[in-house]
Amino acid sequence: MNLWYTEKHSPNVRFSLKVEEHLFTGKSDFQKIDILQTSEFGRVLTLDGLVMLTEKDEFIYHEMITHVALATNPSIKKVLVIGAGDGGTIRELTAYATIEQIDMVEIDEMVVDVCREYLPQTASKLADPRVNLYFEDGLKFVRRIENEYDLIIVDSTDPFGPGEGLFTKEFYGNCYKALTDDGILVNQHESPFYAEDALGMRKAHQKIVGFFPVCKVYQFHMPTYPSGHWLFGFASKKFDPTQDLDAASWNELNLKTKYYNTDIHVGSFALPNYVKEQLKDVE
Amino acid sequence: MKGEYMTHHLQQRAPIMEALNQYKSMRVVPFDVPGHKRGRGNPELATFLGEQCLTMDVNSMKPLDNLCHPVSIIKEAEELAAQAFNAKHAFFMVNGTTSAVQAMIMTACKAGDKIIMPRNVHRSAINALILSGAVPVYVNPGVHSELGIPLGMSVKDVEQAILENTDAKAILINNPTYYGICSNLQALTDLAHRYNMLVLVDEAHGTHFYFGDNLPASAMSVGADMASVSMHKSGGSLTQSSFLLINNEVSEGYTRQIINLTQTTSGSYLLLSSLDISRRSLALNGKEIFRKVAEMAQYTRNEINKIGGYYAYSKELLNGDTIFDFDVTKLSVDTREVGLAGIEVYDILRDEYDIQIEFGDIGNILAYISVGDRHLDLERLVAALAEIKRRYSKDKSRIYIHEYISPQVAYTPQEAFYAPKQKLPISESAGYVSSEFVMCYPPGIPILAPGERITKEILDFIDYSKVKGCFLTGTEDSNIEHINVLKELME
Ligand SMILES: Cc1ncc(COP(=O)(O)O)c(C=O)c1O
Numbered sequence: 001m002n003l004w005y006t007e008k009h010s011p012n013v014r015f016s017l018k019v020e021e022h023l024f025t026g027k028s029d030f031q032k033i034d035i036l037q038t039s040e041f042g043r044v045l046t047l048d049g050l051v052m053l054t055e056k057d058e059f060i061y062h063e064m065i066t067h068v069a070l071a072t073n074p075s076i077k078k079v080l081v082i083g084a085g086d087g088g089t090i091r092e093l094t095a096y097a098t099i100e101q102i103d104m105v106e107i108d109e110m111v112v113d114v115c116r117e118y119l120p121q122t123a124s125k126l127a128d129p130r131v132n133l134y135f136e137d138g139l140k141f142v143r144r145i146e147n148e149y150d151l152i153i154v155d156s157t158d159p160f161g162p163g164e165g166l167f168t169k170e171f172y173g174n175c176y177k178a179l180t181d182d183g184i185l186v187n188q189h190e191s192p193f194y195a196e197d198a199l200g201m202r203k204a205h206q207k208i209v210g211f212f213p214v215c216k217v218y219q220f221h222m223p224t225y226p227s228g229h230w231l232f233g234f235a236s237k238k239f240d241p242t243q244d245l246d247a248a249s250w251n252e253l254n255l256k257t258k259y260y261n262t263d264i265h266v267g268s269f270a271l272p273n274y275v276k277e278q279l280k281d282v283e
Numbered sequence: 284m285k286g287e288y289m290t291h292h293l294q295q296r297a298p299i300m301e302a303l304n305q306y307k308s309m310r311v312v313p314f315d316v317p318g319h320k321r322g323r324g325n326p327e328l329a330t331f332l333g334e335q336c337l338t339m340d341v342n343s344m345k346p347l348d349n350l351c352h353p354v355s356i357i358k359e360a361e362e363l364a365a366q367a368f369n370a371k372h373a374f375f376m377v378n379g380t381t382s383a384v385q386a387m388i389m390t391a392c393k394a395g396d397k398i399i400m401p402r403n404v405h406r407s408a409i410n411a412l413i414l415s416g417a418v419p420v421y422v423n424p425g426v427h428s429e430l431g432i433p434l435g436m437s438v439k440d441v442e443q444a445i446l447e448n449t450d451a452k453a454i455l456i457n458n459p460t461y462y463g464i465c466s467n468l469q470a471l472t473d474l475a476h477r478y479n480m481l482v483l484v485d486e487a488h489g490t491h492f493y494f495g496d497n498l499p500a501s502a503m504s505v506g507a508d509m510a511s512v513s514m515h516k517s518g519g520s521l522t523q524s525s526f527l528l529i530n531n532e533v534s535e536g537y538t539r540q541i542i543n544l545t546q547t548t549s550g551s552y553l554l555l556s557s558l559d560i561s562r563r564s565l566a567l568n569g570k571e572i573f574r575k576v577a578e579m580a581q582y583t584r585n586e587i588n589k590i591g592g593y594y595a596y597s598k599e600l601l602n603g604d605t606i607f608d609f610d611v612t613k614l615s616v617d618t619r620e621v622g623l624a625g626i627e628v629y630d631i632l633r634d635e636y637d638i639q640i641e642f643g644d645i646g647n648i649l650a651y652i653s654v655g656d657r658h659l660d661l662e663r664l665v666a667a668l669a670e671i672k673r674r675y676s677k678d679k680s681r682i683y684i685h686e687y688i689s690p691q692v693a694y695t696p697q698e699a700f701y702a703p704k705q706k707l708p709i710s711e712s713a714g715y716v717s718s719e720f721v722m723c724y725p726p727g728i729p730i731l732a733p734g735e736r737i738t739k740e741i742l743d744f745i746d747y748s749k750v751k752g753c754f755l756t757g758t759e760d761s762n763i764e765h766i767n768v769l770k771e772l773m774e
Contacts, residue, residue: 139662140586143669165659169636170666177673 005036005044007051009226010194017041017224023118028110030162035118041224043119045086047111048161053086055121057223062088062122063260064220064268065232069151069184070096071250071265072234072241076150077101080178082138082166083188084155085111087123094125095255102131103149107162109135139165145178152179154187159200167200169207176211176237184236189217192275193227201231206282208235216241217279218268220259231275242266294367294566298359299347299559303339303552306346316342316549341552350375350550351543360559367566368493368512369503370528372535374542375558376511377550380487381407382542383511383527385414387483390509390533390541391453392417394697398483399444399475400455402690403433405485406722406757408455409732412696419696420448423689425605430596430617431646431684433728434605435459435466438474445478453481458489458502458510461642461649461726463613464606469505481533482507490518491612494569495577499608508533514561517576517612517653521557572654576612579661580652583614586665592621592672614650616668618643619684622677624751628668631675636667642725645751646684685744691736694769699734703770706760709745712737715768720757723748729757737768 003019017038024035036044042055053061066089070076077100081089085106093102104126106112112133115123126133134141142152152175157163165171166187175185185208190200201217209215212235222230234241247262271279313320322329322337329337343349348357357375364373376383384407392398394416400408401424412419422440424433436456445451454475459465472482484502486492490512492501502510510528514520529538565572584595594617598609618628629643641651650664693716694702704718714737721731730748731741745763749755755763 137659137662139659139666143662143666162659165663165666168663168666170663170670173670173674174666 005038005046007046007049010196013194013226015224015226017044024114026110026114028108030108033108033110033114035114043121044224045115045119047157050158051224052157053088053119053122054224055119058086058088058122059257060220060222060259061230062092063257064218065089065153065155065186065188066092067250067255067257067260068218068232068234068241068265068268069153069186071246071262072236072239072244073150073182073184074098074246074249075182076184078149079103079151079153080105080142080145080149081153081155082106082141083157083163084153086115086119087112087126089153089155090128090131091122091125094128094130096253100130102128103134104131105134105136105138105141107135107137137165139168139171139174142171142174142178145174147180148178150180150182151184151186154185156188159190159203167204167207169210172208172211172235179237182238184234184239185212187233187235189231189233191225191227191230192272192278193229197226198278202278202282204233205279208233209283212236214238214240216269217271217275219271219275220268234269242269290366291567294363294563296359296363297556297559297563298356298363299552299556302347302356303341303556306341307338313341315344336553339552339556342549347552350377350555351546351548352539357555360555360562363566364526364558364562365528367562368501368526368528370510371530371533372528372538374527374529374538375550375555376525376527376542376546377523377554378546379407379515379523380485380511380513380525381405381410382545383525384408384485384487385411385545386527386538386542387509387511388412388417388453388455389415389544390538391481391483396453397448397451398453398455399441399448399451399480401433401436401457402687403460403728404455404457405487406720406727406729408485409696409720409729413700413733414697416695416697417452419692420444420451421690421692423687426684426687427600427606430594430600431619432462432464432615433460433687435464435607436471437604438467438470439604441471442474445474445480449478451478451480453483455483455485456507458484458486458492459499459608459610459613461488461728462615462647463488463610464600465499465608465610467604467607468500468502468507472505472507476506481509484510486510487513488516488613489610490514490516490565491569491573491576492610494565495573495612496570497577498573498612499610503528503530506530509538514558516651517573518561518565519654520561521554524554524558526558573612576652576654576656579656579658580612580614583650583652583661583665586661587614587616587668590665590669590672592676593618593668594620612652614652616648616650617646618648619646619682620679621672621675622679622681623671623675624682626752627675628671630752631671632664632667636663636670638664638667640664644723644726644753645748646682685747688730688738688740688744690732691738692734693736694734696733699769704767705770706765707768709758709764709766710742712766712768713739713742718767718769719759721745721755721763721766722757723753724756731757737766
């Protein structure tokens, strides 16, 4: 058998993974969900034919989307996670004993069910007693909330399809309102490299800059995402992610990480010139 | 049961679409217009619109019939449409509902004939008066005391207008208004018929009344004589396509002659086939489609009302007369409590949130909900409105609504339009008779129509609309700084 999964990384670039077995395919009300067993990357979750995570490289994404904010403000207690049906972000958050409540809002319950069954590596901590699951539209959820969360993590799919609403100005504005005065917003921020992704990145930045006094972008290396060069946004009402980094306290926690450390934390905010220019253009 | 089955069976046909497909498969060599020859002569256009679209852009010919004098497939399609709408006959219109409204009025009235109508008609109706020389008798539609929206006509007011003008030939009714408000269509129709007047209904916003459950009564269902139905609004066909329905004693042949006075001889098959396909879809699935639309509108209305400040109104407004019924698929929202004019919210939604709604006036916005909407987009609209309230709300006293301004008609629209005229700065025009329109677009309901006396009150309203950012149109002067007034009154 010679089975390959191929995804378009740009209209002119393709990326392929050798597949050993197609473990699951299904269609929810929102999207097509597939789990593949691949030779190189282990199990892979795809939504509407785009790789969301692989067992081999998900640690990079999930460590970077969580620890940067928690090392900047160790007193974060109440967290809202939007998207993240695979559970990887939740797994990282539950490592902090200081976090008291994690609300997770995922529009598609079927993603969670499938991940629970096929991806225990990421979904294992969804049963933590501090975690509350809400299956509804993220935009609708935050709309009703004011001054509640210390951290909101937007672990979204791309700015088209069911995740569309999570890249809008009304969503970021609603997040601002839902955050406390110490609040931090971390969001999946697309990539600066291929034109389509870069457009998503610039638009997201442009919309967030309007609301938050501190508005930064940081990078990480994601082998299975288009170009491998990916970004998260860090926006906050008060904290600066590098100046306010409390490296000593975070290191004292002795958390075991494979990618994140406090040096990477600082370094990830150093951006290449072409990225800086694109961001500056929309500020 | 059998009859219903037969109807359903027949409605599965789409004769124009079928004929176009058949014609395409014959690969006929075109030595006729259009000169783009199935797109080959204009590759840029073909790339932009899609090849399939250009191959369907063909001319009238024997196998495809002729819109000006249908004898085969267009005739069949018209018959199916008539059946679907329960009309005696349906005409396919390719110049918008504007052309349908004008054909109704010109079929019913000659020069000098009177027609009773509410003043909040669309400009197309008053334009028909300029073209035909018919004389309007306006019925004051009244304005809702809190919402500031124009209402339906009260049966008593219409009766009075009829008694004062028993020689009127017809009455024109909006069903519903842009905002979703319906008059008592059955009562008005019966009343007009008692005095031998034709009942013409502008159903630009009422296509769905023919298909959905629990929606207001449609013109054909109450026995009205003619109706203009914007298939391109809630019916899903291409922009500019529309149906004109006739009923009772109205002559098909005479109506066709009137239509042909102004209709193109090159009716677009893109528009015609879109009407045909959309009619089929509504006849087969309309009930379910509009159940969904009504449900989406209701959900959004509830969510908007939970935000506070905004008021998304519905059937609680019914008063048995001027608000006899309400179209629940319309999402009309009063914005004044947020301290913003509807037009301001409309602009912020577009400029700041990339959300385009149908229109905003002084006190309201209207978002058009249709079968093409997705739940996630409804959430965006609600969230954006919540954000606009949080970020932009102001003191509510800055928005005031205007009373209905009763028009002082000095001349018929036709007399005034063609009379010798003089250009004046609009601010100095009070007291003169206007020769032209002034209106906000959308909704395209005239503030001032040709032949009406300009008053200070009207000028104040025009000024206020300008300041709030309404898009004004109608005058020869595209900046709406000057207005043409009747010359004979200048001395
Ligand atoms: C009440 C009413 N009648 C007629 C029309 C004319 O329709 P069309 O734009 O299709 O010519 C409109 C258009 O907005 C309308 O609102």
